[in-house]
Amino acid sequence: MRAIIVDKPENQYQASVQLVEESQLPDGDVSVDVEWSTINYKDALAISGKAPVVRSFPMVPGIDFVGKVRESGDSRYKAGDYVVLNGWGVGEGHWGGYAQIARVKGDWLIPLPDGITPRYAMAIGTAGYTAMLCVMALEKHGIQPDDGEILITGATGGVGSVAIALLSKLGYSVTAVSGKSDAAEYLHQLGAKQILPRDEFSAPGKPLAKERWAGVIDVAGGNTLANACAQTKYGGAVAACGLAESMQLPATVAPFILRGVHLIGVDSVMCPREKRLAAWQRLATDLDMQLLDKMLTEIPLDEVIPNANALLVSKLKGRVVVKIAD
Numbered sequence: 349m350r351a352i353i354v355d356k357p358e359n360q361y362q363a364s365v366q367l368v369e370e371s372q373l374p375d376g377d378v379s380v381d382v383e384w385s386t387i388n389y390k391d392a393l394a395i396s397g398k399a400p401v402v403r404s405f406p407m408v409p410g411i412d413f414v415g416k417v418r419e420s421g422d423s424r425y426k427a428g429d430y431v432v433l434n435g436w437g438v439g440e441g442h443w444g445g446y447a448q449i450a451r452v453k454g455d456w457l458i459p460l461p462d463g464i465t466p467r468y469a470m471a472i473g474t475a476g477y478t479a480m481l482c483v484m485a486l487e488k489h490g491i492q493p494d495d496g497e498i499l500i501t502g503a504t505g506g507v508g509s510v511a512i513a514l515l516s517k518l519g520y521s522v523t524a525v526s527g528k529s530d531a532a533e534y535l536h537q538l539g540a541k542q543i544l545p546r547d548e549f550s551a552p553g554k555p556l557a558k559e560r561w562a563g564v565i566d567v568a569g570g571n572t573l574a575n576a577c578a579q580t581k582y583g584g585a586v587a588a589c590g591l592a593e594s595m596q597l598p599a600t601v602a603p604f605i606l607r608g609v610h611l612i613g614v615d616s617v618m619c620p621r622e623k624r625l626a627a628w629q630r631l632a633t634d635l636d637m638q639l640l641d642k643m644l645t646e647i648p649l650d651e652v653i654p655n656a657n658a659l660l661v662s663k664l665k666g667r668v669v670v671k672i673a674d
């Protein structure tokens with residue numbers, strides 16, 4: 349089968365498309381004929397070696413896949429069932445989705461929800477499912493559409509694009525932050541009401557600023573997250589899931605102790621199964637699938653490596669789906 353292999357011979361990090369034997373697949377109780385995968389920020393890091401995402405070599409990257417069960421030793425799945433995988437360290441420490449067959453633990457899989465095609469499942473991918481987790485975090489905190497505007501950073505990226513589409517369909521008014529000056533039409537089509545330039549957020553700001561946002565979904569970290577917290581209204585909530593700008597958080601406690609702002613961390617990788625199932629069910633009902641067509645670019649396996657490098661320098665918009673099956 350064809351697969352992308354990341355390896356590190358003589359400390360030289362390299363990624364290439366290779367032919368590998370099914371017998372080389374790692375242990376697992378379910379084998380899946382992979383039909384589609386996608387490129388997330390973490391996949392781009394794994395392919396380029398720009399951050400130590402890959403924990404053992406050789407590795408097949410790809411933190412997401414969808415496909416049909418080929419063989420199953422797990423009573424919840426039988427041959428022919430469509431299943432989705434997101435995270436659990438797959439594509440980092442266990443061979444992942446950039447291969448025609450994957451073998452994984454049944455516990456890591458969820459059934460493909462009704463109403464989502466396999467291709468759309470990967471247009472959503474970890475980025476879209478994380479966006480849903482962020483929306484659920486704001487809802488759990490009680491943020492309602494009438495409470496005011498929601499700020500979304502990294503707006504043209506995978507998490508940002510899906511978050512805009514979800515929140516605007518749910519009736520929220522969305523302000524999108526983007527570093528791309530030509531992205532206005534795209535972001536308005538997804539449902540953003542207002543667009544602000546990234547550099548309004550990326551410089552160090554004051555501990556407290558004018559109260560503007562009822563809620564925030566942040567993929568950037570760094571000064572952007574600190575400024576977003578400083579601008580969040582009394583009692584508001586900030587869902588933080590990313591580090592596209594920085595791993596640092598150069599903030600003060602002022603928004604938390606003087607305005608009761610809540611900072612909520614969102615993780616998709618080890619997220620418990622029940623919450624994943626709930627998030628995917630919500631995606632099936634609350635995401636306008638037509639909008640995914642505006643976000644997605646489809647590529648074959650051979651184009652994953654150059655596209656991963658383009659994603660890292662912020663040259664891509666929306667979501668990339670990778671056709672794996674012949």
Ligand code: NDP
Pocket residue numbers: 388389390474475478501502503504505506507508525526527528531546550567568572589590591592593594614615616617659660662664666
């Ligand atoms: P993408 O690469 O698709 O999007 C990231 C976006 O961030 C870019 O499109 C760009 O949007 C913006 N951006 C890029 N560089 C900077 C910068 N220096 N400062 C501020 N914004 C920047 O990635 P994803 O949407 O897939 O992921 C976004 C982040 O979320 C990543 O850090 C990723 O690791 C994290 N993540 C975390 C998950 C979790 O489980 N916690 C799951 C999924 C993702 P624009 O040009 O419009 O500003």
